[in-house]
Amino acid sequence: MKIVNRAMLAGVSSVALCAAPSAAFAQDADNEETFDDNLIVVTASKRQATLQETPIAVSVTTAAQIEDAQVRDLIDLQTLTPSLRVSQTSLSSVTNFIIRGFGNGGANPGIEPSVGVFIDGVYRSRAAAQISDLPDLERVEVLSGPQSTLFGKNASAGIISIVTQEPQFEFGGVAELSYGNYDAVAAKASITGPLSDTLAFSLGGSYNRRDGYIEDIIINQDINNRNRWGVRGQLLFQPNPDVSFRLIADYDKIDEVCCGATNVVDGPTGAIVRAVGGQFIPNDGLSLQSTVNFAPTNKIENYGVSLQTDWSAGAIDMTGIGAYRRSDSFVNQDSDFTSLNSIGTNINTVDIQTYTGELRAASDFDGPLNFLVGGFLFHETIDQGAEFGNGEGFVLFANAATGGAYSALEPTLRALIPDIPEGSFGGVGQGRMLDYDYENTSFSIFGQLDFEITDGLTLTVGANYTEDKKQVVSNNISTDVFSGIDLVQAGFNAAIAQGATPAQASVLASDLDTNPFLALRGLQFNPPYLNFPNAVEDGRTDDKDLSYTFRLAYNASDNLSLYATYATGFKASSFNLSNDSRPFAADFVPGSPFQSPPPAASPIRDAGLAVPNLRTGSRFAGPEESELYEIGIKGRWDGFSFNLALFDQTLEGFQANVFTGTGFILGNADEQSVRGFELDASISPIPELTFTAGVTYLDSVFDSFPDGNALSPNFTVIPADLSGERPAGVPEWSVVVGGTYTVVIGDSTSLRFHTDYQMESNVALVNGLSNFKRAVENLNASVTLGLSNGLELSLWGRNLTDAAYLNAVSPAVGQPGSLVGFRNQPRTYGGLVRFRF
Template structure:
């Protein structure tokens, strides 16, 4: 049946049919979901600059007229710049910072310097990631796995009013092309240095006049670029593949269903770290014949690990979007199910000795649903109402295992001080229940398991009132409720963790003093208790649930001066719910100490106190912006003052994560974006951010010396200046061949990398990328590229090396990579 057949029915019958469709969807689904509308991405206007459409406000609007600070990167730009994953996107978007850590998909996103959510599964990101409107609760998305990208929109500032979950710092919205009714496809093969091999492609066609499909997939492999000093595999390889299928069904002209299913796997040896500073414990490693990486050259890309860091990820999901247009309004629904399973093995002492290793596994099951009603047509008052529902179950945990040389390593360390030399053997000899070598025995394990059940929903309304032809006022209000339930369990077989130093020094039924242990050695013994017993949840004293709700709002004014110049002003708030510390360093709050001490069943040796969770984040932003578009160029700029109260800070301290709330983190700044075309063949882009980030209040912070009041200090890891610039030269030949030459540059000013690492560990970025391509009339395409052309060297981040006081490890950036590809499009 032709999709226009229904035009022959009476109008009332059409409305009845569409109402039935809405009713069927509402009956089959039970909550809410989220989607950015589909659009034709770019149309050229009469000014010579492509007119860009965005869905930042969940309506299809021109970028020029959208009163939101949003940066748009087209699929064509991403192809030309050879952006292979979402981490490369920051080369084109200066307000975005992407930091990969520890595992292939463990990535932190920050916008305007605000961002969190890595390494600790309990900490959800402040920057919301959406792919085709589906919220990705954890950072595990590579845009290189998404052929036929339409565009990527980066929305700065809190977006909690329209986006239902964790958008207190901003949103990254990735949109792909829907299936085509015309037969088309593309096959691409590429090679590069480090034995890079890529193969990807897609095919799309109509099955009937109402039904079309597309199928895409890719394989990406590469050898690692970090050599092992002990003969293991190279580190930082690539080994990943993906499949993605879509069905587009349009039974009527104004009814559309889009079904997307995807699956991907990653099986890689990741990630490269290097020694920045080797403390006094390095002498013990070397005394045992071990190797630590050379701190004189952290960019030597050499690894001293005794076991390869191996991680795997299986990620998949399915989503269904329904769009039904009525005369006066449109109905949108998206339902999505996603499943992510990952595990990794890591040598966490970062030396060639078998001292400490870690295995971990995580499973995340997510369901999201949104319904939305949006007014159609030209109205004095445009409106949108909707709701979002989120259900997620997280099962995660890790196993810390003592290696064959852990006891020998600690014995050597203790021998450096005559007062502590041999004390572990002395302790074992004083108790008949212990044998020699029982303390820090090889293969002793500390197994920790966590679960988190998260249910959240929100309702929102957005009103655009056109006071005059040139001025529009927008009011958005959203109510969010977020509930979490946590369990924490641990089996700690470490014998030394059972020694109670904080009470009466009781161990195995007697005190150390009673059995004749030398008092001068007690301090040295206590220093070795790096993994104390953990108080589990639930328990009679502590709550293992959180229940948050918040009303957020946004108020915008947009003024059109003329067809070339638009102004906007914004005041908005954002919200992110409680995040729980799902790491081995999760500890009761000090406020629960009295109640815990009063309950004998809860008292553990050396009970420490810290944080179980971080309270919600509350964001506020004030913005003034301008957007201009002229015949040969366009320019936009936004001045902003953005604050997050209770920013959820997570710091790795060597054995676990300290999770706390910054009282207030503030950034005042300006971001700008521009394009200029001096000729028909040359495009110049220039964009940047200038920031002044500060902890206005952070009493419970952490620096290199431990707990500290960081109030009034500069926020580490946030560059005060970030600039990106690009030049593209379009080529056209008389024989129909066309192509391009492109170079991009990114600069990020010098900054301290991490707050609990000495200020000597700093980062400054000055990187060039380049690419070139030719397209032939017969559909053949050739491309060459080089990333990090000037072999720029900088640190992604840094951390204290576990159980090696004074030693610092860093993540170096990727060295120069280059390659070539050939593609055929039909």
């Protein structure tokens, strides 16, 4: 066996392709099976390289499969890959990738996802930079489990690698235009060819727009639309067979009205909203109507440049990849999701700049020993700003909720606490302003050694040493006058004014029955912040880790191979860059100095840093460390192939990110594990007909999570011991089946029929509320007429049964006791014209 040039150096690209039963290949005159992307050459007697070379659980979706299934973006990819789940909830950029039940990130920009996303070998660190439509896609590869030794930026749960087509030295291209319901227009085009004998180019672009499928009956506008476009250019310079340079530059933009939320449970505050003229559609989580009073804004710009250099020096092949990327986003959302303008603004801006550099060397020896060694550098800065302000409807809501006490008690409270800042309670624009400056620098050294013990039996040993440093500076301000009042102090001062002793006043101020001001605590949504770094919190993390892999692979025959793997993985600490970034409980004991008994001493209080109504939460979550035991078997014969993996995977310190309605609680699960299997198979009884099937079974559990959080019956986030519980959102069974049948009509025309079906078993949407569940059924189909001149005409449909379900639920913002949800996309269908030349 020889792995040459970028075969080992491309890491996931070469690895993943070998495992795909559907990967296309051609056989040359020298009996070498060469894949269509020229990344891997296997020198053997007609052995199936796809079966023998890759002892890793991998799912590959080719460009042809994506075209047949009419996959519009990465969210649709899960309909073809059962181990992958992709969800979009409150924002266009809140897209979360989950493999084998592990995944995190979402709307908290301080979290690097546990599932790493690479595009042409370049790491994309956040969802906003990962969801672009790519015009010249070649394949998408999903690697399950920790990938420690071939990646500089470790991903503790898995990898998604997106590979685009490199420029060709033969002129060609493709253009397509699709139109569907919801006035959907999708266009893609790419062209490639030579500029000289040594220089080739490619240029591609995409445009994707669609009306929203949720109608807002207040502003008479559609929500949950698509509106994104992008361009991508490449140059490939090959001055000689041993050296090549691939330069890629891209720009894409998203400007969407997203995302609409529905009322799942109309809580006690619903009547208050209606009493002051607000409207919403109660208790209908699957509604296709919404009631916001202004359209949500999602604007994202992504752009970057990368240079990949490959060169061969005898028996050593080298690859270097350097990249710069920037991702800027701006969102504004009516987060109360009602027509009552109680929340006037909820603006969030995130500007991310990322620099990456990687250098790898791989041997190409004929003997039993080969190696790969490399280094990776990563530097990233994030500038996040947020603004959350009251609308003119907030005072109406607050007074209705308190029988008018909210405004009526303002003069009394000002008299009791003279230093209350200027400004009326609940004034328009009052709220909070967040500002985080984040910096992350990391480097890693990694390597892998393959030793062929005997013919067909190979031992692989790999390791990755990583150091990761982060630092954050916060400048968060609460301008909410009422939220900064110590209501215990107000009761204390009132008792003193009535002749009570300090000891008596402390007791009276702490009791709801004797201090009526405490009944207003529920309206203190934006209490003051303690910024960091400070004398107690340094705002820094510094993580070091050594991950490693041991694997034994055996080619039992030309048609069958087996492997056994033990691997570990690592992801560094993540910061909580949200409204609920608050001191750890170990650093601060909440409470008022006027209460009885007074709050216990704590480092922050001892340092004189406590501010009124300071709450606890989390500043960051510690690192994740994963461990994997896996055995697999792969077989391939004429017309039939399969891959089976059985695994036991554990994450210690899994970074759980729980949405509270106003921010996130970020913490570590002591241990979360999953046991199960992945099976994918392909059978072609005749050349014109192919059936595919994929099944994933996950027995997932929080082995130990005593400090977890869950939703209570009244939909507030409360501490909960989740040990022994199944993590929310992780289905036990995921199944994908499909079929493609091609009818050849004469010598120049073909008719291709395709269908695929996705199923996920019923699963709770959130921990603590077992009665809110999701079961997924998704039927898709297409029929394509292909002509000899390169013209193709297609009719397609997705979610043909119009199955409806909720992707997620969360507490309603500013409405205790109510629950909102985000539903799936309804049926879509249309036609497409494609021309290849």
